[in-house]
Amino acid sequence: MNPSRLSRPRSQLKAVLLEGIHPSAVEALQREGYTHIVTHPKALAGADLLDAVADAHFLGIRSRTQVTGDVLRHAPRLTALGCFCIGTNQVDLKTAMRLGIPVFNAPFSNTRSVAELVLAEIIMLLRGIPEKNAILHRGGWMKSAADSYEARGKTLGIVGYGHIGTQIGVLAEQLGMNVVFRDVEARLPLGNAREAASLDELLEVADVVTLHVPETPETMNMIGAAQLARMKRGSHLVNASRGTVVDIDALAAALESRHLHGAAIDVFPVEPQGNDPVFTSALTRFDNVLLTPHIGGSTSEAQVNIGKEVAAKLIRYSSNGSTTSAVNFPEVALPQHTGRSRLLHIHRNVPGVLAHVNERLSAAGINIAAQYLSTNEEVGYVVIDVDQEGSDPALAEMCQVPDTIRCRILY
Numbered sequence: 343m344n345p346s347r348l349s350r351p352r353s354q355l356k357a358v359l360l361e362g363i364h365p366s367a368v369e370a371l372q373r374e375g376y377t378h379i380v381t382h383p384k385a386l387a388g389a390d391l392l393d394a395v396a397d398a399h400f401l402g403i404r405s406r407t408q409v410t411g412d413v414l415r416h417a418p419r420l421t422a423l424g425c426f427c428i429g430t431n432q433v434d435l436k437t438a439m440r441l442g443i444p445v446f447n448a449p450f451s452n453t454r455s456v457a458e459l460v461l462a463e464i465i466m467l468l469r470g471i472p473e474k475n476a477i478l479h480r481g482g483w484m485k486s487a488a489d490s491y492e493a494r495g496k497t498l499g500i501v502g503y504g505h506i507g508t509q510i511g512v513l514a515e516q517l518g519m520n521v522v523f524r525d526v527e528a529r530l531p532l533g534n535a536r537e538a539a540s541l542d543e544l545l546e547v548a549d550v551v552t553l554h555v556p557e558t559p560e561t562m563n564m565i566g567a568a569q570l571a572r573m574k575r576g577s578h579l580v581n582a583s584r585g586t587v588v589d590i591d592a593l594a595a596a597l598e599s600r601h602l603h604g605a606a607i608d609v610f611p612v613e614p615q616g617n618d619p620v621f622t623s624a625l626t627r628f629d630n631v632l633l634t635p636h637i638g639g640s641t642s643e644a645q646v647n648i649g650k651e652v653a654a655k656l657i658r659y660s661s662n663g664s665t666t667s668a669v670n671f672p673e674v675a676l677p678q679h680t681g682r683s684r685l686l687h688i689h690r691n692v693p694g695v696l697a698h699v700n701e702r703l704s705a706a707g708i709n710i711a712a713q714y715l716s717t718n719e720e721v722g723y724v725v726i727d728v729d730q731e732g733s734d735p736a737l738a739e740m741c742q743v744p745d746t747i748r749c750r751i752l753y
């Protein structure tokens with residue numbers, strides 16, 4: 343059988359869910375007849391990950407599983423990949439697209455959780471609570487108003503004014519803070535927020551700087567020694583975005599010299615794969631640094647919703663073919679195909695493929711009831727509804743078309 347031809351009843355499709363994805367995802371898949379589900383509480387890597395994906399039709403991950411091109415090439419049956427989180431930097435999205443694998447995520451579901459945590463951290467840092475807490479845990483006592491401030495009237499600098507950054511801005515204004523932000527895109531300032539003219543200007547005026555950018559080549563170490571030096575003496579840094587955004591050694595130096603009075607760090611350049619206590623960081627020696635294990639989005643509310651949301655996207659693609667909101671793939675929103683068979687054809691986007699598909703179907707006497715197409719610069723995705731009796735010959739014809747990446751039938 344042509345390896346690109348992927349068609350099986352739902353109960354035979356295997357879903358592998360890693361990193362303790364919430365059971366709401368399992369329930370959603372089972373309700374729709376996807377009963378072959380394997381779950382793991384941790385991220386997998388190396389040979390374990392290759393084994394896990396070898397016969398998987400769906401893979402679900404969070405932020406720690408690194409789905410490289412090599413991993414994807416070891417997953418010949420992989421139909422779709424779900425990131426049960428916002429970030430998709432852990433996936434080689436381009437290779438996934440070239441292999442015909444749409445990737446879905448949950449772009450909103452945990453944003454409120456992150457915003458609430460950051461708001462709490464801003465107050466804690468301004469009051470010097472991490473340090474006082476640590477001293478009391480060691481049997482000391484530190485009752486002092488020195489370096490302890492109200493949030494009211496202070497300036498919050500938000501780098502990355504997207505879903506999370508904007509919510510934090512709104513919440514911080516309710517505390518009476520002044521909000522300045524910086525983004526690479528034009529963004530509508532909410533409330534009284536003001537766009538800073540440059541990152542440097544934001545760093546120079548903020549009492550607390552909070553980072554909410556994605557991991558990209560441009561955001562790699564975007565806060566290093568030079569940027570920390572620009573920050574006000576006695577100010578604070580919060581990072582709940584990605585660990586690669588901050589140069590940790592430079593941050594440690596800025597804390598050591600007391601140029602920065604504190605920091606709250608939720609994300610790290612290297613994070614443990616599970617809940618084993620193997621965490622090391624240059625920051626663990628500072629009492630005035632709040633360290634959290636990448637739990638900005640880890641609330642019950644967020645995880646339940648993420649489980650349902652991403653599972654629904656995988657199910658919709660698998661059962662209906664829709665790729666709406668895929669992060670790496672041509673998007674097609676499809677109606678029901680009741681009473682008909684639906685054929686999915688993913689191909690390299692070179693001239694003539696669609697014509698070729700149609701010629702083959704026409705020569706085989708197969709009537710096309712409906713056809714949908716979407717392309718990007720590299721990949722084309724065509725969906726064809728045919729009468730049920732013509733579906734198997736139609737699939738056989740489509741799989742023969744040159745430049746086919748994948749073809750599949752939805753019964």
Ligand SMILES: NC(=O)c1ccc[n+]([C@@H]2O[C@H](COP(=O)([O-])OP(=O)(O)OC[C@H]3O[C@@H](n4cnc5c(N)ncnc54)[C@H](O)[C@@H]3O)[C@@H](O)[C@H]2O)c1
Binds near residue numbers: 582
């Ligand atoms: N700690 C956690 O548990 C947790 C939870 C959710 C998200 N996150 C991280 O937070 C990030 C932000 O989430 P979001 O929902 O707000 O994403 P978003 O896409 O809504 O917003 C990101 C913003 O950053 C801007 N941006 C990109 N590059 C930039 C740059 N170089 N300089 C300034 N701005 C830049 C974008 O234009 C966008 O407005 C995610 O990408 C994810 O990595 C972490």
Ligand SMILES: O=C(O)CC[C@@H](O)C(=O)O
Binds near residue numbers: 404405426428430452
């Ligand atoms: O749940 C996670 O592992 C990551 C959460 C967060 O970083 C995200 O990108 O949504």
